[in-house]
Amino acid sequence: MNPPSPEASPPVKAPAGLLRSSGIVSVMTFLSRILGLARDMVFARFIGAEAGADAFFVAFKIPNFLRRLFAEGAFAQAFVPVLSEYRTQGNHAAVQALVNAVAGCLGSALFVITLLACLGAPWVAWLFAPGFAADPVKFALVSDMIRITFPYLLLISLTGLAGAILNSYDRFAIPAVTPVFLNISLIFAAVVASEWFEVPVLALAWGVFAAGCIQLLFQLPFLARIHLLPVPQADFAHPGVKRVMTLMVPALFGVSVSQINLLLDTVLASFLPTGSVSWLYYSDRLAELPLGVFGVAIATVILPSLSRQHAGADAQTFNRTLNWSLRMILLIALPATLALLILAKPILSTLFLYGKTTATDIAMSTYSLQAYALGLTAFMLIKVLAPGFYARQDMKTPVRIGVVAMVANMVLNLAFVLPLHFYWQLGHVGLALATAASALLNAGLLYAGLRQRQVLLPDGQWRTFAGRLLVGNGALLVWLLAIMQWAPAWSVVPWWLRTVWLAAICGVGLLVYVLCLLAAGVRLRHLRNQ
Template sequence: MAKSKIVKAAGAISLATTFSRILGYIKDMILAKYFGATGISDVFFVAFRIPNLLRELFAEGSMSSAVIPVLKESQIKNGQEETQKIVKSLFTFIMIVVGIITILGIIFSPLIVKLIAPGFVENPQKFDLTVLLTRIMFPFLLFISLAALTMGTLNTNNIFFIPALAPCFLNIAIIIFIVGFSSLFFNPIISVAVGVTVGGALQWLVQTPTFYKNGFKFGIAPFHSALKKIAILVIPTTIAMAVNQINIFVSTIIASFLPEGSVTYLYYSMRLIQLPIGIFGVAVGMAVLPTLSQHVAEGKKDIFTKDFTFSLKFLFFLTIPSTLGLMMLKEPIINTLFQRGVFDITATINTAQALLFYSIGIIGTVGSRTITATFYSIQDTKTPVICAATAMLTNVIVSIALMNSMQHKGLALAYSVAATVQFFMLGYFIKRKIPQISFNSIISSFLKSFVAAFISVSIAKLICEINPSLWLHSEKMFLKFIWLACAISVAAFFYLVLCYLLKHEELGYILKKIRRQG
């Protein structure tokens, strides 16, 4: 029953996240067409790093992970009325604390930009524009924090689709402001920043009808004792859950000293690896946290162990083929999605190089999310902090070591090395914490997925290489979409067939569920 709940929740989140990613790539294609890989695009991506980092630190990452176990425990032990009091108290806290942080961020934006992009200081025009964009986007932090609270509350009630669909409205807002309003601003890039802030507000507001429908209300409430428990979880959770964004933050600082366009190459390649991370890694991590938290509250240790093992195997079954797909089909993918207008073949090649090295870290990143969620379900936030701190240190050291010899490629590789180190450390410590966990079955499942995916993606690569010149030019966009879609579809078909022949347990479980529903 619990496995079914995890799969169903992960499916709902993955479907909604897919819609959001599709809109995100449409947004990125429009950004690439309008602004290319130039100094002006670097300015926006650096400015957006700041509210995006704070979003991970104070909103989606830490808040959801700390709130869900506490709310689930309150529901089981104290009932819905007491849980409602906690939610109102959290709303009051966010409005006050995050509101103050937002105001301070707007005031001290020049100092923040100096810290995150010191290489921009020598160019006053570039620096001033980055400060302006940062100020416009800082309110995004408050809206996204309220959206995260709403999402965590709904997830606790096993409602996943609407919260996961909400980010679509961020992408929609940005697209509308670029296409419809960019000509109204003295610098067109300002329209993107305005779209980010408006989209953040929409991301919160679209969840509120479901929030109220399920018996919750926003309102001012006094300090609740559960807030202290959440705060104790949030502080270390903030560090651990935000490790990916902090690693990107470090990369941005170093990339500001590299040749123009480096920040943009890293941004677009990072956007691509966010596809499997978002659709599968985040989905499974979000789906498993309420279920494992419930097992802990009810004292069901055996079911807890089985569901953790299943979640990790299921995650790798989904993620490995997309990881190898990004690595082996990198040029056709980037050419199809981004190469048009100002984004030329040079930008495609440089972005593809970054994508290759970023992709190495996908497995570590998604695996870390699920294991980290497992630690949070047992309300252990110290161990993920140790692993995250080690990963961040690894990223800094490897980035500095490789920045001169490999430039932006070295920064992407450093991210992957750090993600892999974090994953293996988390795996080691969760095994020590819960000795009943067996990694033998996880490794066996991983190898089956890898073999099946490698053969399948190799076939897709051969299909793309039938017409190699197609991926060198900017035109024939529709033909390239069709060609690439066919290659990926063939790979997906062979992957499922090979997994079936290899008697893959996770595929067998999915087929069994389909037969029962049929």
Template sequence: MNLVKSMGTIGGLTMVSRVFGFAREMLMSRIMGASGEADAFLVAFRLPNTFRRLFGEGAFSAGFVPLFSQRFHGPGGMEEAKKFSEEVLAFFIPTLLAFTLIFEIAMPAFVWAIASGYADEPQKFELTVFLSRITFPYLLLISLVSFFSGILNSLTKFAAAAFAPALLNVAMLIALLVVPTGGAASATALAIGVTAGGFLQLALLWNSARRAGVSLALRKPRMTPGVKQFFVVVIPATLGAGVYQISQLIDTFFATRLPEGSMSYLNYSDRLNQLPLSVIGTALGTAILPHISRFIAKGEPEEAAKVQGNAVDLSMLLCLPAALALAVVAGPLVAALFQGGKFTANDAYITGNVLAIIASGLPAYVLVKVITPGFYAREDTKTPVKTAGVVLLANIALNFALIPSFGIYGLAAAISLCSWLNCVMLYVILSKRGHFRIQPWLWGRIARQFAAGLAMVAALAGVRMLLGDWFAGSVAERLAGVLALVGTGGAVYFLVAFLIGGMDRDAILVLMRKKKAV
């Protein structure tokens, strides 16, 4: 398996989506600011996204991809894999339709449950309910996108699924450009853009699957052996993802009880934090799951462990500098990207502090994405459920302990600490079972990567002091400041990492020789 190539395809196209996402957030921050209407939209957008992760990306992929791969690489080949897909789809669509309908009817009660802090402001509460009803069908659409993504990823065709989120960002960008007035009008346009983006993504993935030779027929739901096997695997994964998503909703509950703008601060900081998480962690996790599943099915656990080891090496090489950089230059980055219009310097200052705290958990977020395929490939979705349950309880306790004294910063700290707790527990369990251990050479490599990161931190601190007010200056000054940070940080980190052995120098030299030969 060419792990770098697979990750490059996913990560590169994910980066395209993130660029559009940043454009969307930059425009939204200036039009909406950290206002009550912005908070209302962000809660409404979080609801379908929460259940998307529950029913779609995480749990569905964990159950579907290994089982599809088994059939595709088995004696039945593509025909057996298509039959299995049709059987699962026959249950998937009615379940999503019923779930969406129930929540559309009960939306006021649900919004009250997770955002009761808005109940004292009737206008804000009603706007949140209204926007949530517009955005919630996105759940059905994006869950079907995840279904077709699972098929394409199992066939190691990653491009369409990686690019699809860009369509959502484009739809939301268009909504902001059409209705740039701010307030409830722009919030409503954004909500419509969310659902429109879901339709665009589904069209892309359905067509990509059809072009890959997977044209599925609609069947009547039947509890076949394949469907039973799927539910045996996916229900624990859904429970595990459910515990994690409940944790996300708990964060929303606490954030809505904090001063106005808190949801916005959390959103914009998370946008920057999600960039390396999606480009590195999600890309690697998506790339390695089908390959680990194949090695496990072939009875080659050593090869599966090798894939995970290479993934940890690559993820830390890219993730450690991102986490350290975000912690050091969070303030200038937030100011350069989001400050302006209705998003004030104080809004940027608070968001930067939140980002610096959340970024401290970034390596753990990424490692979880790399570690969990070791469980899912073995059809073990129960263990992540148990660890997620512990993390949920820890999150609640930390929120109650930290938020009264530290406000939004306490909420951010709880998020980071819980990510490390989840990472450590999952790794210890996988290691004790003998499925995967970080070898001494890899520990040494990570230590060298961290040393290179510290050298980068010193360089970034110097750039930050030198450029001073550029990050809140003109467009040209902001662009130059961000490019200086990225360029200096990247050059120092990778040069030092190369010199002290923080990366596979032989592989890099071979790659360079190949390029010269061309």
């Protein structure tokens, strides 16, 4: 390729440290997740866990699941290494041509998929929620909403393309804050627009569609600033497009396996009592809070770095980056797991026990949240272990591991849910427990694969770090167990008292954890990628 042209190249920022970049993404994502919790509180008040809620959550989960495959999974993992290579070895014209071709091919393919899904909405509904077929009203409602929500896949996947480009050029904040618009749109739809519809829950479907348009339009000016605004050209013969497609197909079963497992949970939950889909939704949303704020943030930041390090044959820095990311995940995931296990009912009661949501709904959601929490650390580790393969353009290994984990999940689903014995009838809790177990298997196999290839070699900091984690998490566990002996009856006290108690418990718990880490010797310099 020709050397870069200084006149044509976009301005390139000096790469920030991984801790700083992760912090930026985490803060922006945290804002989005807080609004997401507000959105779910609105859902709990206005739609609860009734049949209409189940129908919307299924209709929304289908394109949202596919979005995660593209925006956070297969597409991003395949596109970012290729884009990084073009950026490192080529000139700006070559990068622009790649972006144009990928945008055209991705957009045209997703347009066809979206059109077919809208035309065949009842078949899509039957495929993803076959249990709803027994209820004609619920089945017709979910089919109607699929026609409205499915175009979100096209819009948000193009938004994911824009975000991947910005992340590759170290513009992390804009893609991280973009999901805020989805939450704002859905809150407006539930509180205001629902009164405009004969079937109020349809307003939420239109809110999803509007959010997709807003999110895509929001990122375009920032692409223009780095002179990479796509001019879509459906050039499937472009060498870069071929490479992305080659890498993308197997990547569908890599980092996104946990999302496939969650979707399979929805399919099986459609056969369970009314409310099961909603209970899983509310508990999954809370389990995803630390995953989205920290796990995805760190994964987003390290993938471009790992890709550049691999392209530059810098194996030592590659290994150091992976070790740093694993330590950061454990620093957050372990206390978050303890908090979700012990505070599941207080958190759910404080956030969702309003309006149409009942104490029974909270109890059922508590059980599934605790089951999901058992796999939280594994969910987060998958986010940073998989990029270790994708940055090296090794897609086959995560595919094999993903298939093993997915099969294990289905076997466990059947074992926990089918009424073979009375003590195995765990219902929706069994689905969550199976998902957590398969995530543990997935993370373990990914780690073993990186070790076997000598790509990930534990450095000398792990023994000291493990001891410090033990001190911090041990103290947090003692605090949570002790304070829960004095906590109020969460389902009967006023909402403001629930909020005060929960804020106090979490605030003091965070303080205990941080102070004990400091007492054990943890300092800010230990958290930097050195």
